[in-house]
Amino acid sequence: MTATATRAGLTLSGVTLRYGAGDTLVTALDGVDLTVGPGEVVAVAGPSGSGKSSLLAVAGALIAPTEGTVAVGGADVTAATPARRTALRRAGIGYVFQSANLLPSLTARDQLLLIAHLAGRVTREDRDRADGLLDAVGMTAKASRRPHELSGGERQRVGIARALMNRPALLLADEPTAALDQHRARDVVALLAGQARDRGTATVLVTHDEGLLGAADRVVRIRDGRMN
Amino acid sequence: MFLALRDLRFARGRFLLMGTVIALISVLAAVLTGLSSGLARDGVSALRALPVTHFAFQRGVEGDLYSRSTVPADDAAAWAKRSGVRRAAAYGNQLAHAKVARTGQDLDIAVFGMDPGSFIAPRPATGRPLGAVPDGVLISSRLADDGVKVGDTLRIERSGAALPVIGTVGDQSFTHVAVVYAPLRTWQRVHYGLPGTPPEQAYHQATAIALDAAPSVTRAGDAQVVTKEKSYSASPGFAAETATMTLIKVFLYLISMLVVAAFFVVWTVQRKGEIALVRALGGFARYLARDAVAQVLAVLVPATAAGTAAGIGITAALHAASRTVPVALEAAPLATAAALLIVLGVLGAVVTLRRVTSVDPLAALGGSR
Numbered sequence: 001m002t003a004t005a006t007r008a009g010l011t012l013s014g015v016t017l018r019y020g021a022g023d024t025l026v027t028a029l030d031g032v033d034l035t036v037g038p039g040e041v042v043a044v045a046g047p048s049g050s051g052k053s054s055l056l057a058v059a060g061a062l063i064a065p066t067e068g069t070v071a072v073g074g075a076d077v078t079a080a081t082p083a084r085r086t087a088l089r090r091a092g093i094g095y096v097f098q099s100a101n102l103l104p105s106l107t108a109r110d111q112l113l114l115i116a117h118l119a120g121r122v123t124r125e126d127r128d129r130a131d132g133l134l135d136a137v138g139m140t141a142k143a144s145r146r147p148h149e150l151s152g153g154e155r156q157r158v159g160i161a162r163a164l165m166n167r168p169a170l171l172l173a174d175e176p177t178a179a180l181d182q183h184r185a186r187d188v189v190a191l192l193a194g195q196a197r198d199r200g201t202a203t204v205l206v207t208h209d210e211g212l213l214g215a216a217d218r219v220v221r222i223r224d225g226r227m228n
Numbered sequence: 229m230f231l232a233l234r235d236l237r238f239a240r241g242r243f244l245l246m247g248t249v250i251a252l253i254s255v256l257a258a259v260l261t262g263l264s265s266g267l268a269r270d271g272v273s274a275l276r277a278l279p280v281t282h283f284a285f286q287r288g289v290e291g292d293l294y295s296r297s298t299v300p301a302d303d304a305a306a307w308a309k310r311s312g313v314r315r316a317a318a319y320g321n322q323l324a325h326a327k328v329a330r331t332g333q334d335l336d337i338a339v340f341g342m343d344p345g346s347f348i349a350p351r352p353a354t355g356r357p358l359g360a361v362p363d364g365v366l367i368s369s370r371l372a373d374d375g376v377k378v379g380d381t382l383r384i385e386r387s388g389a390a391l392p393v394i395g396t397v398g399d400q401s402f403t404h405v406a407v408v409y410a411p412l413r414t415w416q417r418v419h420y421g422l423p424g425t426p427p428e429q430a431y432h433q434a435t436a437i438a439l440d441a442a443p444s445v446t447r448a449g450d451a452q453v454v455t456k457e458k459s460y461s462a463s464p465g466f467a468a469e470t471a472t473m474t475l476i477k478v479f480l481y482l483i484s485m486l487v488v489a490a491f492f493v494v495w496t497v498q499r500k501g502e503i504a505l506v507r508a509l510g511g512f513a514r515y516l517a518r519d520a521v522a523q524v525l526a527v528l529v530p531a532t533a534a535g536t537a538a539g540i541g542i543t544a545a546l547h548a549a550s551r552t553v554p555v556a557l558e559a560a561p562l563a564t565a566a567a568l569l570i571v572l573g574v575l576g577a578v579v580t581l582r583r584v585t586s587v588d589p590l591a592a593l594g595g596s597r
Contacts, residue, residue: 056593057590057593060508060593062508062589062593063590086507086510086589087510087512089589090510091510095508095509095592097505101505103231103506104502105231105234105237105238110230113230114509115509115510117230117231118511118512122230146238166510174593
């Protein structure tokens with residue numbers, strides 16, 4: 001909240017998202033305003049179906065809002081073309097998914113290097129950065145393991161390291177602890193929040209687990225697409 | 229190639245199976261190509277060997293021109309003077325049965341007749357040239373392999389004509405039988421076909437006038453001019469054999485294309501979640517498409533190469549085991565077959581690309597809630 005709007009990791013103003021038409025019209029988000037500053041960790045809590053994932057989809061440049069504006073890292077993405085969105089996701093946004101969502105054929109290290117590869121050639125610097133991130137999440141010893149050889153918590157650690165690989169202005173975490181037990185869930189969220197603060201990355205953590213909200217700097221609640 | 233290669237390594241069992249199928253199809257394609265080259269060679273190699281561009285056949289005759297056409301042999305002189313014609317010579321073609329006088333061996337032969345001094349007269353590989361001995365003939369090396377020797381006499385059945393063998397040429401055949409090259413006058417006697425002395429008019433006949441001419445030569449007067457290549461299908465069985473082989477090969481290519489397409493459809497559907505993830509991480513559809521094509525090539529090229537090599541080996545072994553199996557290894561048709569398998573495979577995979585590029589990155593979030 002200390003950051004100005006232009007430097008903000010994420011700014012949503014008056015964002016409304018509707019699906020369908022006529023009788024099947026669904027309002028997933030209804031006039032949402034949210035600003036997340038660099039290094040700030042905001043938890044978004046709410047029951048399932050409240051619009052949490054829609055919020056992530058809009059903030060993550062996966063879909064365009066019906067109304068309102070979205071800016072990531074100071075760049076307005078509201079009316080961006082699909083190709084521009086793809087480029088923006090690659091350059092400015094990091095995702096941590098439910099149950100990690102790693103690619104089964106890649107080792108932990110390659111999960112990170114893929115991000116560099118999507119942006120072009122993999123350089124020496126990219127390799128160093130990948131190793132540094134794996135070290136930061138405590139996965140150096142298992143860098144050459146594939147997902148099926150890792151535990152749920154370890155997978156999510158790799159997922160966090162991957163999300164930070166492209167030096168994102170915005171980190172989005174979608175129920176990152178859904179597949180973990182309480183103890184591991186706390187560790188993972190602490191790691192996520194700690195990394196985000198250290199690196200000055202604006203972070204949105206979506207969760208329905210009230211026990212994890214303490215790790216956030218700020219908690220916003222969402223219900224029926226409205227924020228309060 | 230980053231993801232494509234790692235996927236290949238990770239799912240090597242499945243890709244190996246797929247590669248094996250492609251390799252087996254390539255084996256079949258190579259063997260069929262060898263067989264089809266061999267059949268064509270057996271059918272028309274003696275025609276191919278003639279330094280001729282066109283044949284002027286009798287006008288109005290259709291189908292099996294080589295046995296039905298008869299033209300005046302003397303027309304050759306007039307043809308040689310036409311513009312666009314460099315050389316012309318009377319040419320005779322007659323299938324016959326013969327017996328080797330020394331051994332009593334029965335032979336099916338095709339007798340080619342030509343004036344010894346004409347441009348279509350073959351140069352002997354061994355022995356003496358046409359015209360050195362009256363009625364002396366040159367034989368295809370295939371007959372020499374079957375035990376016929378220079379110095380033997382071939383006795384043509386029914387007419388009783390005796391043809392002394394004076395030399396050999398390469399392995400030349402026409403409609404799957406060995407060719408015997410005879411002086412035109414000798415050929416005319418064989419063509420007449422009856423015992424005794426042929427009437428004078430028999431000595432003025434030929435099957436066609438062989439031409440070495442510019443492509444513009446079409447038809448003139450009483451003749452129909454056919455290019456040598458087109459005339460192949462006028463030789464008995466050639467068109468049917470070629471069409472059969474082509475049909476088999478077309479089906480083989482279609483099958484290989486569908487196999488590749490089916491494999492990649494299943495493979496892509498299985499990985500839909502992963503593709504959505506890469507899209508969400510900022511991977512362009514183009515990146516994924518390129519990756520997919522690279523993956524197809526990484527399977528197709530080695531599999532096709534290995535299969536074609538094995539097919540060539542099998543074909544060569546067949547040829548070595550039995551000279552009667554009509555197979556031939558020709559580089560161009562084999563390369564074409566392999567290239568076709570690869571190109572069609574890539575096409576089959578490209579058809580499935582739409583499934584890759586149309587995946588919604590939103591699916592990575594686990595549904596659009």
